[in-house]
Amino acid sequence: MTEAYVALEDGRVLEGRGRAPGTARGELVFTTAYTGYEESLTDPSYEEQVLTFSYPLIGNYGVREERFEDDRVHPRAALAKEFTEDVAEWLESEGVPAVDHLDTREVVTTIRDGGAMKCGIAVGEDVTEEDAKEQLEACKAMSDHTEIGEQVSVDEVEVYGEDNDGETVALVDCGAKGSIVDSLLARDAEVHVLPHDASVADVEAVDPDVLFISNGPGDPVNFEQTIHLVEEFVEDTPVAGICLGQQIVAEALGGTTEKMDFGHRGVNQPVLDLASGQVVMTTQNHGYTVAEPGEHLEVTQINVNDDTPEGIDGIEYDVITRQYHPEANPGPEDTLDFFDDVLAMADSRSEQAVPADD
Numbered sequence: 001m002t003e004a005y006v007a008l009e010d011g012r013v014l015e016g017r018g019r020a021p022g023t024a025r026g027e028l029v030f031t032t033a034y035t036g037y038e039e040s041l042t043d044p045s046y047e048e049q050v051l052t053f054s055y056p057l058i059g060n061y062g063v064r065e066e067r068f069e070d071d072r073v074h075p076r077a078a079l080a081k082e083f084t085e086d087v088a089e090w091l092e093s094e095g096v097p098a099v100d101h102l103d104t105r106e107v108v109t110t111i112r113d114g115g116a117m118k119c120g121i122a123v124g125e126d127v128t129e130e131d132a133k134e135q136l137e138a139c140k141a142m143s144d145h146t147e148i149g150e151q152v153s154v155d156e157v158e159v160y161g162e163d164n165d166g167e168t169v170a171l172v173d174c175g176a177k178g179s180i181v182d183s184l185l186a187r188d189a190e191v192h193v194l195p196h197d198a199s200v201a202d203v204e205a206v207d208p209d210v211l212f213i214s215n216g217p218g219d220p221v222n223f224e225q226t227i228h229l230v231e232e233f234v235e236d237t238p239v240a241g242i243c244l245g246q247q248i249v250a251e252a253l254g255g256t257t258e259k260m261d262f263g264h265r266g267v268n269q270p271v272l273d274l275a276s277g278q279v280v281m282t283t284q285n286h287g288y289t290v291a292e293p294g295e296h297l298e299v300t301q302i303n304v305n306d307d308t309p310e311g312i313d314g315i316e317y318d319v320i321t322r323q324y325h326p327e328a329n330p331g332p333e334d335t336l337d338f339f340d341d342v343l344a345m346a347d348s349r350s351e352q353a354v355p356a357d358d
């Protein structure tokens with residue numbers, strides 16, 4: 001059995017069973033999701049993080065590529081009570097260290113009490129605690145990953161659904177989950193996936209019916225060019241966003257964002273729609289939140305547990321954003337209608353744009 005050490009920022013070093021070798025470092029977070037480990041492990045939003053599963057057995061229904069949200073595993077390491085052989089082999093094939101036989105209840109309560117914290121991981125035949133501590137020493141704070149967009153975004157524009165007859169979407173890829181693109185394609189949209197730092201001319205070349213800002217890792221303030229795109233287009237083009245996208249839109253329109261103690265990561269987060277009084281169950285994975293929406297946006301949905309903004313609409317602009325993941329994957333599908341609302345907003349705008357005498 002290989003040695004495995006998890007060095008925590010509070011000075012403790014946890015010892016577990018090594019399931020996939022290597023060393024790593026990152027912000028230690030946890031998800032309470034009891035399904036969807038393939039989707040979570042391939043969600044680009046987890047870039048530069050170490051993902052702990054609070055659900056004790058991870059891998060009990062195998063590993064299948066059709067469930068992946070991206071072409072690689074994004075967390076820097078994975079921790080659990082028990083990984084199956086399937087998942088351990090998958091993580092090893094991806095070069096992602098994995099540790100199990102941990103008391104993940106202790107890890108989760110440590111994060112809940114002390115906040116998401118840095119950690120260092122070392123797994124291997126002859127690693128020592130010192131190797132994990134060295135990783136911890138080298139670990140950057142999440143907000144200091146100022147180029148994180150480069151690590152997860154497309155390099156070139158990619159076009160999907162060219163034969164579709166629906167709305168044209170310019171999706172700015174800040175670490176997009178594949179099921180967001182799929183949800184738009186399923187509604188007959190043509191989707192142009194642009195780099196997170198695309199230029200104004202790049203977006204103009206698409207001539208989109210809606211500018212869609214994706215989910216993604218890290219601190220929203222570090223996506224400066226994406227924020228600039230929202231500032232440039234919001235007066236004339238409907239804007240939508242998911243998770244990081246909601247945060248970027250708020251930053252662009254005079255709002256502010258802040259880091260949460262440990263965030264929301266799971267598939268059973270209740271969200272209240274303020275207008276209808278309806279509560280929906282949502283899937284979430286975020287550690288920042290909108291602190292103030294600013295004078296151009298209004299909060300329309302809140303998290304039932306802590307009142308943080310979950311849905312934001314434009315006041316004078318056509319804007320719809322969600323902090324949770326309406327595409328699910330994993331989690332409940334209560335909120336898929338968000339994509340219908342986005343495309344209806346785009347459609348109504350493009351109808352208005354047709355000159356009266358046509």
Ligand SMILES: NC(=O)CC[C@H](N)C(=O)O
Nearest residue numbers: 215216243244286287288
């Ligand atoms: N899933 C996401 O888009 C995460 C958004 C942002 N990186 C956060 O942690 O809040």
